[in-house]
Amino acid sequence: MATQHSQPADRLTMAPPAPEPASQPAAADHQSGTKHARTAARLMMAPAVILLLGWMLVPLTMTLYFSFKKFLPLRGGDLGWVGFDNYVRFVSSSAFWPSVQATLVIVGGVLAITVVLGVLLAILLNQPMWGRGVVRILVIAPFFVMPTVSALVWKNMFMDPVNGLLAHVWRAFGAEPLVWLTEASTQSIILIVSWQWLPFATLILLTAIQSLDSEQLEAAEMDGAPPVKRFAYITLPHLSRAITVVVLIQTIFLLSIFAEIFVTTQGAFGTKTLTYLIFQRVLESQNIGLGSAGGVYAIILANIVAIFLMRIVGKNLDA
Amino acid sequence: MGRITLDKVSKSFGDVQVIPPLDLTIDDGEFTVFVGPSGCGKSTLLRLIAGLEDVSSGQIRIDKQDATHVPPAKRGLAMVFQSYALYPHMSVRKNIAFPMKMAKVPVEEQNRRIEAAANALNLTDYLDRRPGQLSGGQRQRVAIGRAIVREPSAFLFDEPLSNLDAALRVGMRLEISELHERLETTMIYVTHDQVEAMTMADKIVVLQAGVIEQVGSPLELYHTPRNKFVAGFIGSPKMNFIEGKEAAKHGAHTIGIRPEHIEVSGEAGTWSGVVSVSEHLGSDTFFHVHGTGLAETITVRADGEVGFRHGDRIFMTPRADVIHKFDAEGLRIA
């Protein structure tokens, strides 16, 4: 994909343009000094790599360490090694499988909503229309709201069964207001999280759609493809890579959503995700060992999801 | 069939009128070239015919049918874009099949036409590749193949060769000309390169700022350009223009003389000057002559063997029968 298109000035560009390659002599220099340069580069990168590794390895090691211990800070502290007890207890708890299911449902739901709406919004925002600049900023705005704040706003201003905006809408149509967070708890969480992540998806997809060569669409138009087929055969394949990026990045973050659940349902009504379950084990039950074992399960789940995703969409990233 | 008529067609983008009302007829089977400098509205005119832009006023007729508001797909025209506009995620075969798939042509017929087009365009070995794996010339051929299989009533080309290197350009030029001989379908071809126009066209339409300056066969434009613009645009190297006393001798405001219509000699001639640059092409030599007192530079074409060099004083004699005369407005005097 090395085609170059003229970029209108009002484009939202994600990445800065690649730096121009250095002038000819400098490039030649670089060639002859490759080995030397590589060693120097490794040396210079080392501190960052070591820092990152430590950042990752220390908590991971500690989690593994605690997961094999009976560690109850308020009830005796470190009570010694227990082998795989914590692992067995965590999985055999009645809350485990429902929490895995809740995690997958929420992640899947948010992904589906943000990708579908993101594509539609991106197409809409790419149309020349009055006030496009302002609309774009408005669309991106939710991304800047902290998860805790947005969940609270949704809970109290929109979903409150007495004073919420949605309750008023329901009443205006003569319907009984929905007690969102109780009756449709999972859906509510999906709604709130989707609202937060839609801007991200839209933004990435918008930049992708802007790089679509308009002559391709015109060629398809002349070839007799009506708008829906132009979308299916030209626009959507063009977006496949961006959609993949959106799915992968969002999954990483969605597997660990916490604040939205904490300030709304507190894990009740089937919204207890794996992350939330671990939180409860560690902080509410004050059982560090059990929580750590849960953490290891969370890592395993994340990897299983990652493998599946790479199988399904990863090939879009090639070439 | 493929007779295209433009009747007082004009186009404005906002307040800017890119194409003032113009009339033009393109006959069935004709190879018509729109030529003009960059930004003169050639692409816009082609896109109006294709239906990719709406006309601001006027009427477009294709085969006597009013097509002004007919959508592009229904006009029966096929277009080859400057960027080729191939579908990057589809194989060559699927690219070529796409218009037929949209038109719901039966699969056997699709395959038959794909094979035929691939044969004609030397694409048989590449049918399963993606456009990204092809060279510029091959992509160009795929784009043409995609146009051919639709069996359109006319082909529209928008500067199809401008992304190719010089050698390939000459080859593709020939191929497109041969294609036209074979299919005998109307072709409209846009280019800013007068050599392409001269070599390929049955009929050349010279445009400047959206205005048709002249329509005619290549030799008509060469021999009897209607004004100074056409005279200067058609022919390479460019025609020499001389004003003042020398022009007055011929009863004109400006006279034009093509470089190939001037005789050079080392001894005697009507005009004289000093060679500033000599370009040796082997078959021909071009001399750029200064200090003639006629114009800043006079360009002369001589035989490849003529060996004057920088600084030599030479004498030049124009052929009297091919001097073009223009009035103060730049229009040709009979």
Ligand SMILES: Nc1ncnc2c1ncn2[C@@H]1O[C@H](COP(=O)(O)OP(=O)(O)O)[C@@H](O)[C@H]1O
């Ligand atoms: N979509 C457009 N909006 C505004 N101006 C345009 C548009 N397309 C072309 N133009 C203008 O119309 C003129 C002719 O353009 P074009 O037909 O592309 O020229 P050519 O193909 O002869 O180089 C140019 O001045 C260009 O800036």
Ligand SMILES: [Mg+2]
């Ligand atoms: Mg153009």
